[in-house]
Amino acid sequence: MNPELLDGFVPMRVWWDAGTPTVDWCRLDDLRFTDPFFEGTIRRALQHPFNLAFRPQTPLAELAALGAQRPGLAPSGFVFHLSRCGSTLVTQAFAELPQVLVLSEAAPIDAVLRAHERDPRITDEQRIAWLRAMIDALAQRRTGTERHLIVKFDAWHALQLDLIERAFPGVPWVFLVRDPVEILVSHRRAVSWMMAALNAPSLLAFTPAEAMRLPRDEYHARVLARIASAMAAHGGAERTIDYRALPAAIWETLAPRFGITLSAADRERLHAAVGRDAKQPTRAFVADAAAKQDEADAELRELAARWLAEPYARLTAAGSSTG
Amino acid sequence: MADFARFRALVFTDVALRDALWAQRERYAFVALAVRLGAERGCSFEATDVEAALAQGLLASLVTSSA
Numbered sequence: 001m002n003p004e005l006l007d008g009f010v011p012m013r014v015w016w017d018a019g020t021p022t023v024d025w026c027r028l029d030d031l032r033f034t035d036p037f038f039e040g041t042i043r044r045a046l047q048h049p050f051n052l053a054f055r056p057q058t059p060l061a062e063l064a065a066l067g068a069q070r071p072g073l074a075p076s077g078f079v080f081h082l083s084r085c086g087s088t089l090v091t092q093a094f095a096e097l098p099q100v101l102v103l104s105e106a107a108p109i110d111a112v113l114r115a116h117e118r119d120p121r122i123t124d125e126q127r128i129a130w131l132r133a134m135i136d137a138l139a140q141r142r143t144g145t146e147r148h149l150i151v152k153f154d155a156w157h158a159l160q161l162d163l164i165e166r167a168f169p170g171v172p173w174v175f176l177v178r179d180p181v182e183i184l185v186s187h188r189r190a191v192s193w194m195m196a197a198l199n200a201p202s203l204l205a206f207t208p209a210e211a212m213r214l215p216r217d218e219y220h221a222r223v224l225a226r227i228a229s230a231m232a233a234h235g236g237a238e239r240t241i242d243y244r245a246l247p248a249a250i251w252e253t254l255a256p257r258f259g260i261t262l263s264a265a266d267r268e269r270l271h272a273a274v275g276r277d278a279k280q281p282t283r284a285f286v287a288d289a290a291a292k293q294d295e296a297d298a299e300l301r302e303l304a305a306r307w308l309a310e311p312y313a314r315l316t317a318a319g320s321s322t323g
Numbered sequence: 324m325a326d327f328a329r330f331r332a333l334v335f336t337d338v339a340l341r342d343a344l345w346a347q348r349e350r351y352a353f354v355a356l357a358v359r360l361g362a363e364r365g366c367s368f369e370a371t372d373v374e375a376a377l378a379q380g381l382l383a384s385l386v387t388s389s390a
Contacts, residue, residue, distance in 0.1 A: 005335050013384065024383070027345060042384075049353040050345050052380030053373060054334050 001058050003069040011137050012042045014060060014111035021060035021115060021130075023108070023137075026051045030142050034095045036088050038106035060112070063133035072139030073101055073149040077258030078164070078173035080236075082228055083155035083194060084186035085178030086246045091152045093250050093273040097266050098145040104152045108134055113160050117202055128167040135168075148260050155194055156203055158227045161234050172257050175236045177315055178243035180224065180308035182292040184300050187220040195220055217300055221307040228311035240315040243289070247274035327376065330357070330366040340364075350377070 012026035026045050035041045045051050058066065081087035088104070095102040103109070112130045116122040139149045157164065158175065165171075187195060194203070200211035203223050211219055231240070241249050251270055255262050262270070296304075334341050343360060347353045354373045361368055 001335065005338060005341065015383070029345075046381070046384060048345075048348050049350050049377055050348075052378075052384075053353075053357070053376040054331060054341075054344065055380060056335050 001056060001062070001066065003066050006056065006066065006070070008142070009056065010140060011063070011108045011134060012045070012055075014108050014115075016118060017057075019119070021111070021118075023058050023060050023063060025056045025058070028142060032095070032142065033102055033104065035104075036092060037104050060115075060130055063137055064129060067133050067136040070140065072136045073141065073146060075135065075139075075151055075168055075171045076100075076148040076260060077150050077254070078168070078171055079150060079152040079176065079254075080158045080161070080173060080231070081152070081155055081176040082158075082178065082183060082224060082231075083192065084183045085176045086243045087152055087176045089246060089274060090176065090250055090254065091150065092276075093247065093270045094150050094254075094260075096269040096273040097260075098143065099147045100150060100260065101139060101141070101146040101148070102150045102152065103135070103138055105154050106138060106151075108138065109151070110154055110157070113157060113163070114202065124163055124166075128163060131164070131167045148258065150258060155227055156199070156223075158231050158236075159203070161230070172259075173239060174254060174257065175231050175240045175315070176243065177228070177240055177312060179289070179293075180221075180228075180304040180312050181296045181301055182243070182289055183224060184217060184220055184304055184308075185292040185295050187224075188217060188300070195223060217303055218307075221303040225307040225311060228308060228315060232311045232314040237315050237317055242316055250274065326361065326366040327368040327372040330361040330364065330368065331376070333364060333366070 006025060008029045009025040009027050011023045013024045014021050015024065016022070026042060027048070027050060028041070028045050031041060031045055033041045035044070079087055079090060091102045091104045094100045095104075109131070112127060112134045115127055115130065116124075135149075135151060153164070193199075195216075197208040197211040200206040200208050200219075204211065204226055214222070241253060245253070247270075251262055251267060254260075334344065340360060344353070344357060347356045354370045354377075357373045358368065358370055
């Protein structure tokens with residue numbers, strides 16, 4: 001594939017063609033990643049018939065060679081999170097800035113990080129090379145104004161932090177958390193793909209059948225505990241930001257940590273963005289901690305105390321931004 | 324259908340052809356344009372072949388592995 005023919009295209013998915021990881025490319029041109037999630041922007045791009053009928057496909061193994069001729073932005077910062085704790089508010093705010101390109105839970109990044117689950121012969125070194133190449137390919141400048149790249153990973157990618165740090169040594173990152181009771185209420189209200197039993201082998205080393213035998217709230221608590229404990233063990237406390245510190249932590253902590261200088265106009269854009277509901281931008285943002293606390297019953301509080309209180313306390317100990 | 328596959332390969336060797344198709348985002352006009360540009364290049368296929376490719380492209384975007 002002539003790299004020039006891929007100008008304006010980004011990887012939209014990785015699929016396995018008879019055992020070979022293969023990249024599907026989708027043309028975006030100047031369509032920016034401003035939707036709450038990567039998937040939303042791709043869905044908009046797929047409304048163009050070209051992107052349905054004429055998507056180029058290349059082996060994942062060729063991605064690095066293609067990228068060498070069309071380098072993307074280097075990451076300014078990574079956002080990890082415990083799920084349902086304000087990470088979308090953070091990325092939606094930064095996506096308002098024309099100098100920032102935001103990748104929010106991009107499926108092709110997940111596919112690369114989990115490639116070894118599909119084929120155990122895939123080594124860490126291969127995944128590191130593919131992760132660099134994938135982020136580089138996704139981080140192509142499209143408007144010409146972008147100078148910073150922020151990557152928000154899926155919650156479970158915290159379990160792969162060692163590998164991500166090996167791929168991108170020195171890139172600043174933060175870990176967003178929230179009172180575990182409120183997170184558990186959110187997962188009880190609305191199921192997420194992360195909590196599907198088919199993901200149990202990689203999240204908890206459980207079989208899907210074992211996961212399905214557990215009460216749902218307990219399963220949620222144990223998945224979250226695994227992620228929080230991994231982050232706490234990794235020394236994540238220094239980089240933990242609690243939901244209570246949002247939204248001010250966006251301009252007071254995250255922007256400086258990621259090396260993003262904010263003009264007065266940028267600050268206005270950020271303030272306007274945090275006034276909206278991050279996942280449903282046409283609605284106003286409403287702080288809902290009190291409502292979630294009211295909704296939590298004794299069982300949920302017991303699960304939070306049993307599985308999550310200890311790692312949450314370690315993560316939010318002195319040194320973290322807890323608001 | 325073989326001619327449509329040949330045309331699809333041409334799209335990714337020819338920037339002008341690629342961009343001519345990209346310039347048309349209305350579905351029915353896009354199908355007609357693809358048939359016409361194909362015919363101009365000796366690729367004989369029908370509107371139904373393009374429609375099938377559109378449907379297949381949508382379906383494929385939903386799965387992560389081949390059968």
